[in-house]
Amino acid sequence: MNSDLIKGKWNQLKGEAKKQWGDLTDDDLLKIEGNRDKFVGAIQERYGKAKAEAEREVDNWNDHHKLW
Known part of the structure; x- marks a missing residue:
């Protein structure tokens, strides 16, 4: 996956990351x-x-969200 696609998907997944790691x-x-x-x-x-x-x-988080 190219970096622009990863960054775009990351923008969608930031909330999910925040749910799992609330101290971020x-x-x-x-x-x-x-x-x-x-x-x-x-x-x-x-x-x-x-x-x-x-x-x-x-x-493990990525296995569920397929960012990389």
Whole structure:
């Protein structure tokens, strides 16, 4: 999927991400821009999780939403 499509889909899915990770700020969600690595980093930062754990959560979330 090209980056424009990912960003467009991300705009639709930001609310779903906010439901699952309520500590993510609107600013965090804007900065993520549909980028998996930024998403993982934001979860690590907000929740103090190890990278592997944050990656697992993001991948499980993505299995349901098919962003990447």
